[in-house]
Amino acid sequence: MQRSRWIGAGVLASTLVLTSCSSGPAGVDAKQNPKAPLELWTRTTPGGPGEQGALKLATAFEKATGYKVEVTAIFDDFETKLQQRAAQKNLPDIVMNDVTQLGAMHSQGLLREIDLDKIKDSEQIIGQGLDSGKTVDGKQYGLPYSAQASALLIRKDWRQKLKLDVPQNWDDFAAMAKAFTTQDPDGDGKKNTAGLAAPLSTKRGYASWYFSNFLWAAGGDFITEAGKGTYKPAVTTKASVEAMQWFRDLGCKAKAIQPGAVTMDTPPTNETFEAGRTGMFVVGPYLLPRFDETLGKDKYEVVPMPKGPKDATVLAEGGSVYLMAGSENRAGQDAFAGFAVSAEGQKTAMAGDTGYIVQLPVNKTVDISQVRPDPRWKTYAQAYQDSGRYAPSIPNWTPVRQATADTVNALMADCGLDTEAKLGELDKQLADILKEQGIAAS
Amino acid sequence: MSLDQAEPAAPPSAGPAPRKAGRRDGGATGLLGRSRRSGRWWTPWLFLAPALLLFLYFKFIPMANALTMSFQEVQPYLGNKWVGTENYATVLQSHGFREAAWHTVVLAAGQTAGSMALGLALALLMEGQSRRLKFVRSAAFLPVVVPIAVVAELWRIMYHPTGDGMLNSLLGLVGMGPSGFINDPDTSMASIMLTGIWRGAPYDMMIILAGLTSVDRGLYEAAKVDGASRRQRVWHVTVPGLRSVFSILFILAAIRGLRVFTEVFLLTNGGPDGSTEVVMTLIYKLGLEQNRLGVGAAGAVLLFVATLLLTVVVQLLRRRESK
Secondary structure, eight states: OHHHHHHHHHHHHHHHHHHHHOOOSTTTTOOOOTTSOEEEEEESOTTSHHHHHHHHHHHHHHHHHOOOEEEEEEOTTHHHHHHHHHHTTOOOSEEEEEGGGHHHHHHTTOBOOOOGGGSTTGGGBOHHHHHTTBOTTSOBOOEEEEEEEOEEEEEHHHHHHTTOOOOOBHHHHHHHHHHHHHSOTTOSSSOOOEEEEOOOOSGGGHHHHHHHHHHHHTTOOSEEEOSTTOEEEOTTSHHHHHHHHHHHHHHHTSOOBOTTGGGOOHHHHHHHHHTTSEEEEEEOGGGHHHHIIIIIGGGEEEEOOOBOSSOOOEEEEEEEEEEBTTOSOHHHHHHHHHHHHSHHHHHHHHOSSSSOOOSBOOBTTOOHHHHOOOHHHHHHHHHHHHHEEOOOOOSOOHHHHHHHHHHHHHHHHOTTSOHHHHHHHHHHHHHHHHHHTTOBOO | OHHHHHHHHHHHHHSHHHHHHHHHHHHHHHHHHHHHHHOSTTHHHHHHHHHHHHHIIIIIHHHHHHHHHTTEEOOTTTOOEEOTTHHHHHHHHSTTHHHHHHHHHHHHHHHHHHHHHHHHHHHHHTOSOOHHHHHHHHHHHHHHHSOHHHHHHHHHHHTOSSTTSHHHHHHHHTTOOOOOGGGSTTTHHHHHHHHHHHHHHHHHHHHHHHHHTTSOHHHHHHHHHTTOOHHHHIIIIIHHHTHHHHHHHHHHHHHHHHTOOHHHHHHTTTOSTTTTOOHHHHHHIIIIISOOHHHHHHHHHHHHHHHHHHHHHHHHHHHHHHO
16 A cells, blocks of 8 residues: 555656646747637726727727737736746737836747738837837837827916926926925815825836936936947936935925825825825826826826926836737737737727827827827827837846836835945846846946 | 643544554454445545546646746746756845745744734633624624735725824824834834734634633633632633644644735735835745746745745644644
């Protein structure tokens, strides 16, 4: 009996090991079937307007080309679920996700290179957007379908009540944030307002995301190019340290950032603005429909970010269409990518007051002011065109964003920390990350 | 004490003896009798097969996969690369892993001790047969059945860091605060611990309540006759009587504590300033946010080994104690 048990255990262990070792690059050369329906994943709230927009685009695509598309909307832990499908070697055919996910997905071999010759209207894509889909070796692995940049949202009624002008520089910005915090702009007699709404949690690297608007406008940087495709850390430069110190003072000295910001990701931060707890918010245009509905269009205004010590650079982002590896319908993938960036696709995906998935068009032939006459959209388009800056194309931006978010979060949470020492530690961490990715300047 | 030690020791010595005797003098008749009783040797395995198959595919194969992945650089569509123990080295040397491990131990210990102490107090208060007590017990058990996401959101609201936050208004009444709670690196760990204790204590309470029914009432009466005070009766009768219950609870709570994830992830995501980073949130960040699945798997295997060791050590200690 003892012996048979051991034999059984041995057989079981061998089976497990053999099963677990059977991983290989299966699915890369999947047999092609141009009639196979395309499975499309989009990073948006299920049942929300984003999903409606994606469905609208998919329907128009089906009508125009005859291919079939099945749309799945996922918001929470999108990347985790994608990893699970990758582990099963059964990826969706198309993923519509943030441009910054390019490196992470590419480095894992989840993406198929895009041949621009096979993409209809690819020459109409704006250069800056097209570049955001290129990996460090210049190959195209993502195709932008939507662009956006940050602008400043201000509670107009609060600003007018306190007789303040729209901020033109960082001094004005800080003064307004302080006034919104201390001068009871909502007039309820309580000290329950804060100047600036900021998601400073480390989740998905939000703190880094948000701070980049200030870091870049000050002339600072997370990492900087050192020639020949190599990079070096830049968080300890004078401009970077000053930007961090200025932003920190907003929270630590002026107490002008909403309480609890260091544990808040985007949903609770959005709520502070719409609930009248914060008066300024640096954010992309995707929140306009939401705030129009919850807060009222007349209550807030959209203005360009005030100039920092260097310029008015703001974070440019957007969404890309990624063609996933292992698809059995590559022709359908190419057709969808082409349709998403075509003038027709862009206009379809921009239509409506809420259910749109294209924020700013990436197709040169589409004029935003014709599709959306609302001047606030023009402000965003201008910010993207004049001052928008994407995160650099390195093999994997995610670890850089995570490490910088951890440090920004730490410095904002603990006002007793030494800024320069903490940034010095981050500098070393970034050097290791760059080295690990093989792009460190020697 | 002597009674308490004598009772659990009695059944094991009485139990196996007749079976051993049966085997020795059983011979052919004994074997025949046994096969009649239990059928062929594989019959129980046949009944177990569906469950074992499900376990194999949904538990053991993924576990084996994770073990293999911990030695690989995972790239599903490029082919995984064997990297030996590199992932383990990365995890062990990764920034903050040691801190995360320490935080996990502190949180597990605090939540385990807090939940058991509060659970015992609640159980002693709510012991009895009255209908009202049943209602109160059900009410007290509610935190266990409320989804953890709801619990986290509830406590986030209660922990609002300004003077008008719910808990801060209470602190204000006694002239304290306002505290930053989860937003202050100095108080964040204690705040998470408190949430965990609030959720875990009613669970412990129910198990202790079940255990209390097995404590011999006669011992209470004897102790009372001997002049023992209420506190002495609890300490010298109830607590020893619940020893096995405590040991089970300890294992369950410690495992739960070591694998703590959801409340930390939802309340602080390891922040602020990494003050609540635990092994599970670190594994999540390494593996799933940074897409380094091999490194994440190595962290998961290390956590599994730690949990296994803890369980084995506690079992060995229990066995030694019962001898």
